[in-house]
Amino acid sequence: MLLTHKLKLLPNEEQKNALMEVVERFNGACNFVAAAAFRIRSANKIRLQKEVYYAVRERYGLPAQMAIRAIAKVCEAYKRDKGRKPQFNKYGAVVYDQRILSWKGHDLVSLVTLSGRTVIPFLSCDHYEARNGIIRGQADLIFKNRVFYLCVAVEVPESETIEPIDALGVDLGIVNLAVDSDGGTRSGVEACKFRGRVAKLRSGLQSCGTRSAKRHLKKLSGKEKRFQRDINHCISKHIVAKAKDTKRSIVLEDLGGVRSQETVNKAQRRDLNTWGFFQLRSFIEYKAKLAGVPVVFVDPKNTSRICPRCGHVYKENRKTRGDFECVRCGFAGPADHVAATNIAARGRVNGPIVTGDLFGPMDHLGRKPTNSFVSG
Template sequence: MKLVVQVKLLPTPEQVSALESTLRACNTAASEVARVARNRGVYRNYDLRKYVYQNIKDNHRLGAQAAQHVIKKVCDSYKALKANIRAGNLGRPGSKRRRRAETDPISFRWEAAQPYDARMLSWQRNARTVSIWTVAGRLKGVAYAGSPDGLKAVAELPVGESDLVHRDGMWFLHTTVEAAEPELVDPKGFLGIDMGIANIAYDSDGDRYAGTTLNSYRRRQLRLRQRLQRKDTNSARRLLARRRRKEARHAANVNHCIAKTIVTKAERTGRGIAVEDLTGIRERVRLRKPQRVTLSSWSFHQLGEFLTYKARRAGVPLVEVDPRYTSQTCHRCGHRDKRNRVDQETFNCRSCGVVAHADHNAALNIASRGVEAGAQSTARTRPDLAASEGGDLQTRPFTGG
């Protein structure tokens, strides 16, 4: 399985100047390629190369590999843009924002990430330095640092393509490494995970991962952003960008901690993990404006991705289940009634009278559906084991969001 490791470069002032010139040249060339692609209506890598390859090499002092990566970066950007247009993420057909996205060429900021392959970047693991291509020539002996796990991964695992990233005055390499994927265990049941806003996650064992602190933090950040937006000065816009990144890092850290705790529990108890398939929930759910803000800032997709890759690394099966009516159905008798959900926290079955926390009841239903989904997957992939207990469960990646 592929993992992305972040290492921090520690360049000298002369090396910083060369790296900055390289990013500026690559992204200026990328903006030029994007204009040609839009004007000619050519978005395939091989076809676009005929029009721009030699020009950007000569005019922007790019090497052959760098020029190839610039063209590929532009093609990938247009591919992502088309996917966002199809998904409706850039407004309705005919809206100003969508028309602009469909007609204007993509432009690249000077500090946008630039891909590097093995021909442009080499690692001296013992010395903890890299040799990296720049427009000013090859930089050798650029020191790097990172977390113990990241440094160990770069030192011991096969290294693939890297992205050179400039952020907040610092330089990073986001490097892909190839890690061995353990075999999935035969689960003894499933740990159901109900994702929500008041509680970021609630598992079928009754453990709650509260979102109160995170939601309070986000409300405070929203008030601060509104104050800065009203000022509308250059310094206010810079502070807005810093606050946005700070909030994103905080939410990612919370999601990492929650995902690690859930996967560790499932691994320790020999169970798989069952989560809801929340694909398109923002489009399906109609809420009032204050609630829409909360839903839009809910990073359930990130939590799902963290759960997926951490589960894969631990060999824990993860399945997605249908989320419909999990909060209205009694986990004990199976009776479904929207009146069973008394309020945000309380579930009271109208049939058997069971009283439970609403999110805990939903998590128990998700765990039951996880067992069914696991059995169906085993029957499809291993017919010889369909009638026996256990079997190898085939999981698919989290797609919510």
């Protein structure tokens, strides 16, 4: 499986300046090439190279291979949307391929700059699993919050898929980040407390409005994200290990199009709750794949309203956000656990699949199920 791996570069002052020069010139060149591509209405690499290669090298002082990469980047962007001229941010990503980048052992990388090659130390700061993988293909040099990173694709070996004998349903949410059908809960309380503290600090800084306050605000959001990411790594690891140890598949609600965080729109992405929710889902998915645990997606309809004992579906079954109590048979329990139980039941290969509606419960063959509740 290919994972994206972010490496934090640790350049000295001189190297920092050299990298900055590369970033600015590369993106300047991209905008120059974009103008040419738009003018001649061509996203053909060979054609564009003929048109602008020498001009790019002369004007921006880029090494040969870097000029080629800039042209290639513009072609890709222009191909995606031929209606308008592609725009490149001043600090956009610089593409490094194997000709202008080489790895020196585990913690050094050699990069071509405008004044020759330079060897820079780096730290791993992403996916724990990726550290033992094999780096493939190109790398992106990124400049973000005054730090240089290299984003690389890493090939990580997958385990053989297990043959599940049962299903572990997982209900993901905001208050309780994850509740499984065994009743295991990871609450969002820690995350909430942390956010509460951050929110206080933030409102103070926002009313301040100075440049340094803005910088602090940015730092805070980075801290929050790292905190949430750690929690999500931890929860997903735990869930996947539990499923694997007990030979169960993991069952999640199928959210249709919005399955990964990439598909969430910008406004939503800014909301850390939503962001964290989708990140946790994607962490569970990729860790499960690596561990060879099958993930099953099921219809999310009524998972929090249906009674796992008698199959009665009714809005009033859910008394409050946290409590479930069946109005027909009196079955009661924590709402998230009930939802996780229902999710697991839907994912069980041979078990009854409850697809009840207001007219009464039925299984997938249209029969009345006897008892779909399996206690954890």
